[in-house]
Amino acid sequence: MNWGSAGAGGFRAAMSEQCPKILIVGDWDADGIIASAEMVYANEVAKAFPIKGNKCPTELRPASPRTMSEAFKGGCWDYVIILDIPFTQEVEASLDQLTASGCRPKIYYFDHHKITIEKSTYIEGKYSAVTFIGLSPTSVLVKVFLESIGVKLTPRLKDLVSSAAVLEGGGWLSRNNRSATEGMVKLAASISKAINQSKDPELWRKYVQWASSVLPFEVSVVPSARDYENLVSKGLEVSERSDKEIKEVATGLAMTAKAVGFLKLVDARGKWNKSGASALASALYKITRGTVALLVSKSDDTELLIIRSGHGEAMRIAEELFKQGVIEDLGGHENIASGRVRKGISDKELEDAIRKASLAAFRFSGQ
16 A cells, blocks of 8 residues: 555554554663563564564663663653663662653563662562562573563574573573573674674664564575674674773783782773773783772763672672662672762772772671
8 A cells, every 4th residue: 555655654643642652771781682682572573572462663772770861761651671770779760750750651670680689579669560580681581581471582582592691691591501602602792892882872773673683694685684794793893892902901900900808909090981891890800810899980970890700709799888888879790790989989998998898798708
């Protein structure tokens, strides 16, 4: 049927009135991208979630806890699906602002961060939300949920979920399912690094759409498939450049590491103001072969402390610092945790707090 320009516009307007408005907000990293792709597939292909038989497109927006308020700007939705974003004070404030504006969406919250797990009952009570939480990576939690309602994921999505489990290093899938190939794990890691380097929302959306696509890898005669292949190649190229830069910077910074308690403190303020601070902390951990606390400054003059360990010390140290009131908006996992340094804390106060926190954490672990 030929609608003509006016007719097509009228048709789209009519459809927009009938369609429920669905917003997917996912983290920037591989786990968030893959989880978002699973939800796009469940809605737009399987037509099974968040409502059955839905034929309406989803709106995709990437976010971190600090930028959640930006993701909620300029709209009101019937359904909001939050994926792989820890429930920090900033996220709570953003949700409060959304509901205060009169928007009352049905909220689904999928996450594996410790703070969200601990706050799940609170989230459900305050926002009438439904939470799906657990220790496995968020994309694994989404996979288990979707399979429970009869959604069969594509082989590509299954492989990507397995890869995310390997990258995240936790949960039953990484222990019991070794189906992820080295190439797919590298691809997932490359996508994550490319996005973290660029922080480009449109590029993030393209990766989500690629991951949710039913087109096989080998299809190259279709223009969209060629676009996807170019997208993957770009991710690999950016990843290689990023790895090289991070390794070079980490090698230099490792020489400045200062022993504070049972860890090494690296002050990178003024030396690293890009994305990828977590990757830098991991590189420092490998070089120093011990628990590392990395201090970086952001463009808005806030300071972040990122702790990287190998046996669960990172989160215990971060929790001790949070209890002392030294850091705010605690997030992360057992072996990589982060928080925003509270305004007004001097360098000496921070070092003293880190020393006490590391002693308490290592005493707890019996090391």
